[in-house]
Amino acid sequence: MRVVFMGTPDFAVPSLVSVAQSGHDLVGVVTRPDRPRGRGQQMQPTDVKAAVVSLGLDVPVLQPESLRDENFYAQLQALEPDLLVVVAFLILPRSVLAIPKLGSVNVHPSLLPKYRGAAPIQWAIMNGETETGVTIFRLSPRVDAGDILIQQKVAIGDDETAGELYERLKVMGAELLIRAIDGMADGSVIAVPQTDAGVSRAPKLEKEDGEIDWSKGAGDIHNLIRGTNPFPGAFTLWRNKLLKVHRAKVDTGMGEAGIVIGADGKRGLVVGTGEGVLALDEVQPAGKKRMSGADFVRGYRIEVGERFG
Known part of the structure; x- marks a missing residue:
């Protein structure tokens, strides 16, 4: 299966490593552009781009300013992906979702349909949840509302912080992601539609x-x-x-x-x-x-x- 990986922060890195080490063909990586960071405001790559370099992956890295850019669209089409794997990235426009033959999947750190949005780990803890998890699901035009491929629960520690849970879920997400991709390839994973019952939101925190x-x-x-x-x-x-x-x-x-x-x-x-x-x-x-x-x-x-x- 020809896979294009999309992601930016360190949460996405374990998933990138898992895809690169799987039996699937990683044909490209999409991440945000380099940005000035630190006291010296020197240009720095995203965590995902840095991982591509450190792993020695010989794949093109696309860094569009906009996912609606015509040149980016043409470059992505030329990679002929069967599947887009999206982890901690931007919302994909319909035109991009239509490119891969088998669709797109996302790693989301909550038990969807609970905590749809940008900050599911934080809101689960802030609301006093005792368990959460990771969901691998198909992307659709509705944010975090696509069909579920795999979902796994995990207990939240009484004193566990969002940062500590983040570290656990990014590893779990990488493991579940490969199970989902393998299952899509051999037909053993069946997508289950999300229901509207139990939907909750996890908006970005300020x-x-x-x-x-x-x-x-x-x-x-x-x-x-x-x-x-x-x-x-x-x-x-x-x-x-x-x-x-x-x-x-x-x-x-x-x-x-x-x-x-x-x-x-x-x-x-x-x-x-x-x-x-x-x-x-x-x-x-x-x-x-x-x-x-x-x-x-x-x-x-x-x-x-x-x-x-």
Whole structure:
């Protein structure tokens, strides 16, 4: 099977490696253009393009500014793909979807139809889900709504962050992807249409989505902190400055929402919420490095009764 791979960030790299090492014929890779990054703003390739180079893959790499560009369309057609494999990439226009003989498949880190959208890992944790998974499905003009080929569940750890779950799901996705492609090739995988029952959305997160509302319960805030770690990051105001909160846990006790009820060098920093209390295990004051809650208490002389938010 002639496969063209489409992807950009590091989430797509394990899937690229799996396709390259499979028995299928990887005939091309499509990724975003090089962009200036870092302090020096030097041009840097995408993670997928860097992987093509490091793996020594002898395939053309297409980097269109637009998927509707006529030259890109002609180049993609010339590769004569049987299948497009799309992982963490752009929404494909109908004209591109029509090119491959066997259609296009996508790796999505949720149990579709739940959490359709750009941030399914984050929203699953933020909403307190105890399980999620990976879905390999056929692309259709409707976003994340195509027929399901393979789906596998995975438990979410009580304290697992979005970044940690991301690392697990990108590997799982690569493994399921090859099973799906092999199944398409030999006819052993049967596509199952998605239903509209149980559909939920996972829109892209913005920085403001990480702001802690101390009037909510300790469990909800804990989920917010986990779900926004590492991006966009949970934060609150403290002494009129931004304080990032990287890790926390639900603790025992009661207290007024946003008010420090415990501050010592051993137990650390404990803050009241709308329901229960939260121990802030790892924080980061503006312009400073990350530190434990205990170190924060000692270094900044946090006192019981101080207000956050």
